[in-house]
Amino acid sequence: MTTAALAVVGPARATRVSPLLWALPPLVVLAGFLIYPLVLVGVQSVTNEDGVTTLETWRSVLGAGEFHRAIGNTVLIAGAATAGCIVLGTFFAVVLALVPFPGSGAAARAVDTLLAFPSFLIALSFTFLYGAAGVFQLGDFLYSRWCVILAEITFYTPFVMRPALAALTHLPAERLAVAASLGARPGQVLRRVVLPEIAPAVAAGGALTLLLTLNEFGIVLFIGAKDVITLPMLVHSKGVVTFDYPSACVVAVVEVALSALLYLLYRRIFSRKGARGADLVP
Amino acid sequence: MTESSAVQFDRVSVRYGQVTALRDFSLDVATGETVALLGPSGSGKSTALKALAGFVRPTSGRVLLAGQDVTGVPPHKRGLGVVVQQYALFPHLTVADNIGFGLRARRMRRTESARRVEEMLELVGMERYGRRYPRELSGGQQQRVAIARALAIRPPVLLLDEPLSALDAQLRADMLDELRQLRDELPDIAILYVTHDQTEALTLAHRIAVMREAELLDLDTAQGLYRQPPSEFTAAFLGGANLLPATVRDANGTVEVGAVTLTAMAPGPLVPGAHVRLAVRPHTIGVRRDGPGLAAVLTGLQWRGANYRLTCLIAGLDEPGGISVHADVPSIDGLPRVGSPVRVRLPEHGAAVVARAGAGSTAGDAGESFPQNLAGVA
Amino acid sequence: MLIWSRSARWPIWALFAAAFLVIVAAPLAVLVAAALATEWNDVLPGGFTVAHLGAALTGENQGSLLVSLQTAAVAGLAAVAVGTWAALALAAAPRWLRKGADGLLHLPVAIPSVVVGLGLLVAYSRPPLLLNGTRWIVLIAHLVLVLSFSYATVASALTRIDDSYAQVAASLGARPALVLLRIRLPMLLPAMSAAAALAVALSMGEVGATIMVYPPDWRTLPVTVFTLTDRGRTFDAAAATLILLGATLVTLLILGRVSRGRATTGVSP
Incomplete structure (x- = not known):
């Protein structure tokens, strides 16, 4: 009723056009700095050096082995990292909320501060931890996909842990106590009471993580593994290393299409979760 | 009739999309009179108040203040005192600045507005709280400040939307007494009081307008409605x-x-x-x-x-x-x-x-039509 | 409480501690140690020095730090301004516009930062507007990337503020402009400072779009850190990263102090 009331106040306060005019400036900023560039990326991808419209660039880029490997790497790394984040983030959240220990609050905040750090920090510290001359001296591990996956798990775990922790704080403690008093063992309580409750939050966090890991650039760049080329790395190398704009644009269009697909999925999940979450709050 | 009416609703309807929140609502409130809009939630009583304050625009009908049509006038030009359910005290302003907000908005001189604020604080018995912030006050105190803020601009009409609903039972009874005293101290003001609580309506109102399903059902003095519903x-x-x-x-x-x-x-x-x-x-x-x-x-x-x-x-x-x-x-x-x-x-x-089964509490008679006027009721 | 017996909790805590050490504590500790290390050819660093930190605060590196701070300040301020404007304007806009624009404003989250950079390169290397090679293109890239977050922060705060504040203010005689200035914006201030903090943190660490568009005279600290690692000067890189984190945290503390300062003036003596 409140939002409906607001919609009615508009015309009472001024003419009907004015809300549209007010919304224009930020949208102009976005159109000029995001939409227009993205459209040009699309146009550039079908335009060759001489300004002729052609699908030649698409053909050559999509046919190249390096592109196939990049797609494979991107999807594999994003998928594995997301799975890791979901497992680890859920575990962290459950321990911090339901098996608390002295200092668990501080630990939660420490994980949270990771969110404020740049992702390449993780990659940089990994060179000291897992590099040939580092703490663990694992040889070539640093330059493998697995190292990138581990680094992304490290960085993105908070993106799952945070919503899961938030969902757990909405879970009334009485419900766990009642379940236990009815004879359910901790494993059963976890499976039948806790996990279903936080599943929507974990799903939303996981979807966001998948989106962000697909787009992750800093970690891959800083680890600098020559064999681990991902789509964003390909955009970078084609764009500013070899200055082949049309090819870079083709890869970028593929990347955006992939992300947009996931983004729409994420917004759908998230808005539904939001609606249900609103119902849960008294 | 228009001459003495501080407030006049003239066949006001408010629709939100498909939902009709207020249908064909007509009511006069005289200066010095307190009218309670009484009804269950969703009966349209708050919508009527919002239409009067200018927060919603009627889909049809007119709203008049002292005989002037204000239907299209924005809220800031209506000059009404409004107290809402949760008080909406501005959290970043002190009590004194809250009360003085309307005066400053009218560009009243600082010294004069300070004097008026003192006067208002005194009226609601909050002299020592001017420099406090709303969150430092109890529920009852917040309510007093909200009323003082609404009265500071010396409005000809005071609108109260469920002002006691946020308080616990004991406090509500005390505040009800205070409101009644306040009403008697303000003979030149018309008060429209929205509530779902019959005790509040019976205690405060000269007349009660019973609302049901977006319509005005009955209107009479409190005693009249009680004795001869x-x-x-x-x-x-x-x-x-x-x-x-x-x-x-x-x-x-x-x-x-x-x-x-x-x-x-x-x-x-x-x-x-x-x-x-x-x-x-x-x-x-x-x-x-x-x-x-x-x-x-x-x-x-x-x-x-x-x-x-x-x-x-x-x-x-x-x-x-x-x-x-x-x-x-x-x-x-x-x-x-x-x-x-x-x-x-x-x-x-x-x-x-x-007299009328009148959209009564028994099922099955909702479809029957009954005269909306009150002719025949003594 | 999920596990009721104390003995059963220990294994879980041990597992948590191990994961926490590897995932959260080790990277940070290693970075600090590397920033202070003379050499590191064994399990532990060979010795400690502040020379790298010193190097990170002088010459080119210092320049990069200043560039990063300025970029974060300008992009952050602009993002909070545009984001707040968008949140307020869309709250009053018709539903179709609100939904559409909301999706659009969140879009930069979904788009790889490298692509945002590439797009700006392609779009602003040609008429009508030639920005490639200037610092403006870096600032624009940062603005686009942090705008989503500042908009989302302010917009969600706005939905939690009841309409009745603005309505009551209007009923007291305040024109829409005054309601905005004296009621709506002050009540949004905590959210705006949170948005600014988020924008600064993101901008300070941004590398994907910046590396695509930066001109030689406007190199941010993360790009410098990358150049250092690329040349094998990893200790200097670690030191510069530590400085970057320090500068970010100090900025965030100041922003937090500002917003909390506003809030605590609320408590009268």
Whole structure:
């Protein structure tokens, strides 16, 4: 009723056009700095050096082995990292909320501060931890996909842990106590009471993580593994290393299409979760 | 009529998309008068207040202030005092700055507005709290500040939207007293008071407008509505009357309920032989183990401190399942046990014939149409 | 409480501690140690020095730090301004516009930062507007990337503020402009400072779009850190990263102090 009331106040306060005019400036900023560039990326991808419209660039880029490997790497790394984040983030959240220990609050905040750090920090510290001359001296591990996956798990775990922790704080403690008093063992309580409750939050966090890991650039760049080329790395190398704009644009269009697909999925999940979450709050 | 009306609603309707929040609402409030808009949630009472304040724009109809049409006037040019449910005290401003907000918005000089703020703080008994922030105040204090803020601009009309609903029971009773005193200190102001609480309406209002399903149902003085409820809904909503089927014996108010004959108040001459509804207040009903009265079974008994509330099921009376009535009886010894047969005694006088079934509390009559005016009600 | 017996909790805590050490604590500790290390050819660093930190605060590196701070300040301020404007304007806009624009404003989250950079390169290397090679293109890239977050922060705060504040203010005689200035914006201030903090943190660490568009005279600290690692000067890179984190945290603390300062003036003596 409140939002409906607001919609009615508009015309009472001024003419009907004015809300549209007010919304224009930020949208102009976005159109000029995001939409227009993205459209040009699309146009550039079908335009060759001489300004002729052609699908030649698409053909050559999509046919190249390096592109196939990049797609494979991107999807594999994003998928594995997301799975890791979901497992680890859920575990962290459950321990911090339901098996608390002295200092668990501080630990939660420490994980949270990771969110404020740049992702390449993780990659940089990994060179000291897992590099040939580092703490663990694992040889070539640093330059493998697995190292990138581990680094992304490290960085993105908070993106799952945070919503899961938030969902757990909405879970009334009485419900766990009642379940236990009815004879359910901790494993059963976890499976039948806790996990279903936080599943929507974990799903939303996981979807966001998948989106962000697909787009992750800093970690891959800083680890600098020559064999681990991902789509964003390909955009970078084609764009500013070899200055082949049309090819870079083709890869970028593929990347955006992939992300947009996931983004729409994420917004759908998230808005539904939001609606249900609103119902849960008294 | 327009001359003396501080507020006038003229067939105001408000629609949100498909939903009609207020339908064809007409009401006059005179200067110095307090009118309560009483009804359950969703009855349109808050929408009426918002339409008057300018927070929503009527889909049709007019709103007049002191005879001036203000339907299209934005809220900041209406000059009304508004107190909303959760008070909406500005959290980043002190109590004094909250109260002075309207004065500063009107570009009143600082010294003058400071004086006015002092005056207002005094009026609501909050002299020492001017420099506090809203979050440092109790619920009752916040409510006083909200009223002082609304009154500081010396509005001709004060709108109160459920001002006591955020308070606990004891505080609500105290604040109700204070509001009544305040009302008496402000003879030049028209007050529109929105509430779902009949006690608040009965205590504060000169007249009560009973709202139901986006419409004005009944309008009369508090006493008039209580003694001679014009509709079944009002009879039940205001004072929780029992509604019993009765047959008219003669035009003067003699009616029969089952085998019992009694004299009831009526809004006008009655048609002998007609079937009507009788509003009977619980405290006027007596319950005995035996003797005269309607045969019934005691089905419920609640101790309420000062009295007992008994629920009795009267068989017969042309209702298939019988009729349940509530009776409030003093705490006496020898109460019958639940399940035992009793005699229900209706008052010889004091019951009232309800003129309209009027979108009543019984199912099935919502479709019937009844005159919206109050002609025929004394 | 999920596990009721104390003995059963220990294994879980041990597992948590191990994961926490590897995932959260080790990277940070290693970075600090590397920033202070003379050499690191064994399990532990060979010795400690502040020379790298010193190097990170002088010459080119210092320049990069200043560039990063300025970029974060300008992009952060602009993002909070545009984001707040968008949130307020869309709250009053018709539903179709609100939904559409909301999706659009969140879009930069979904688009890889490298692509945002590439797009700006392609779009602003040609008429009508030649920005490639100037610092403006870096600032624009940062603005686009942090705008989503500042908009989302302010917009969600706005939905939690009841309409009745603005309505009551209007009923007291305040024109819409005054309601905005004296009621709506002050009540949004905590959210705006949170949005600014988020924008600064993101901008300070941004590398994907910046590396695509930066001109030689406007190199941010993360790009410098990358150049250092690329040349094998990893200790200097670690030191510069530590400085970057320090500068970010100090900025966030100041922003937090500002917003909390506003809030605590609320408590009268």
